[in-house]
Amino acid sequence: MKRNVVPAALARLAASLGFALLASPALAGDGAAIDPIGFSGDGRYFAYEEYGVQDGSGFPYDSIFVVDLIEDKWVGSPVRVRLDDESASLDAARRKALAEAQPMLDKLALTVPAQPLLMNADGESGASGMEASFGMFGNGLDAPSDPFTLELETFASTTTEPCASYGMEDPVQGFALTLVDSAGNEAEIYRDTAVPASRGCVSDYRIHAVMSPFPFGYSASPLVAVISVYSLGFEGPNRRFVTVPVAP
Template identity: 35%
Template sequence: MMKRLLIGGMLAAASPGLSLAGDIANIQPIGFSADGRVFGFQEFGIKEEGGAPYSNTYFIDTENGQYLEGTPFRTEMADKDANLSKARRQNLTAARSQMDKYDLLTNPGLIAAFNPPTELGSPAKTIRYTTLATDGPPKSPYTLSLGEMPVPTPKDCAAVDKRVLGFSLQMIEKQGAPNRQAARQATAIPAERACSVEYRIGGAVVYQPEAGNQVHIALVLAFDADRNGRWIAVPVHP
C-alpha cells in the first residue's frame, strides 16, 4: 500500500562520476525504541561554503515517516573557535532527552547494508541485504529500489537550474522472492529537502522488536543543485 511520506534526514554519499562540489553529511545511527516505533540518527559535517560545522539529530515515527513533534534538533556553529566536536556534543546534549525517553541507545538495530558514493561501482538506485549478521550464503535477502519523479517546483527553488525531484521506494525482493511492494512515495518534500535534484539509496538499518514485526529503515541521500548531500530515513514495513 502506498503511504504518504514527510521526509526525515540521514547518512553520507554521492553518485560515482558526479562532481562533488558541495559537502555530504556523515551519518551516525542512534537506535530504535524497544517497540520499533521510533528511530533516531545524527548527521553532521562541515559546510563547503563558509566552513561552518553542523550537526542535526532526527527522530522518526516509523509508522508514518514523520518527525516526532518538537524535533529535529539542529546545530550550526559560526564562532571562530567552532569545530565539529563542539557542534556534535552541543547537538547531542540538546537531543538527549528524546534519546533517553525512547531508550534508543539500548536498541541499536543492525546496519544491514551501507552503500556510500565513495564505494566505486556500487549501484545508486538499488540495495540488497539480509537481516541476519551471519557468515556464508545470503539468507532470505531483501532488495529496495529507488525511483525519481518530477514534483512541482517550490517558490524557494525557482532559481535552481535543474529539475526538482521527489522519489519513490519499492521493495522488489522480499525474503528471496520477487516482490512488488510500493514501500513509500514522497508526495510532500519538507523545506530542507525541497530543492533536491537527485537521490541515492545509501544503506539500510533493520530492527526486530521482541514482539512485533521487523522494521527496515532505508537510508536515502538527497542532493541539491550545489551537490550538498543530506540524509532521509525512510521506514519500510515488509
C-alpha cells in the same frame, strides 16, 4: 633484502589519493555524514545524527532526528545546531546537539543498537545507489537469508521552495521506493506527492543504507531505509539524508 610489499602498496595508495585530491575541483558541495543513534525497545522509534561542515562558511553543524516508524514522521522538531565560527570544531557541534537532544532520547528509551543490513559506503566502487539487495544476517558464513531488493525511482516533482530563483534550471526531483521479494513480488513502499521544503532544491537521490534493530531483525519492527538527498548548495550539491520505514 626482501621488500615489504604492504608499506609499498600503502605508499602507492597514499600517492594516488594525494594526486586525486590535487586534481579535484576547488569547489565541492557539503556532504553530510550520518550515524545511527538507535531504536526504541519496542522498535517504533529510530534516531540518527547528521553532521558536517558547511560549504562556503566553514561552519560545523549537527542535526539529530527522531522518527516514528509507524506514523512515518518526525517526533517533535529535529535538533539543529550550527556553530557560526569557522574555527569551531565539528566535535563541539556534535556534543552540543547531543546534549540538547538527550532528554528526548532518554524519554523514548532509544537504547537498541542499529545494525546495517546494507551500506553503500562513500568510498565503495560500483554501487549505483538506485538498486540494492539485502537479507537477514545469519551470524555465520552463509548468504543472507530472505533476500529483498530495494529499487529507487526519481521523477520531476514540485516544491514550495523558489528553486528557479536560486538558479536551479531543472525541475526539483521527488523519489519513490519499491521493495521486491525473492519471488519477484513488488510493493511500492513510498512515493513523494511533493518535495518537502525541508529537503531544499533536490536534484537527485541514492540508496545509502538499510538499518535493522540489533539483534531483532525483521520481525520486531519496520526496518529503516536511509536515502541520500542531493540538493542545491553554495559550492555544489549538498548531501543530507531522509529515512523511510521498510516492512518486508
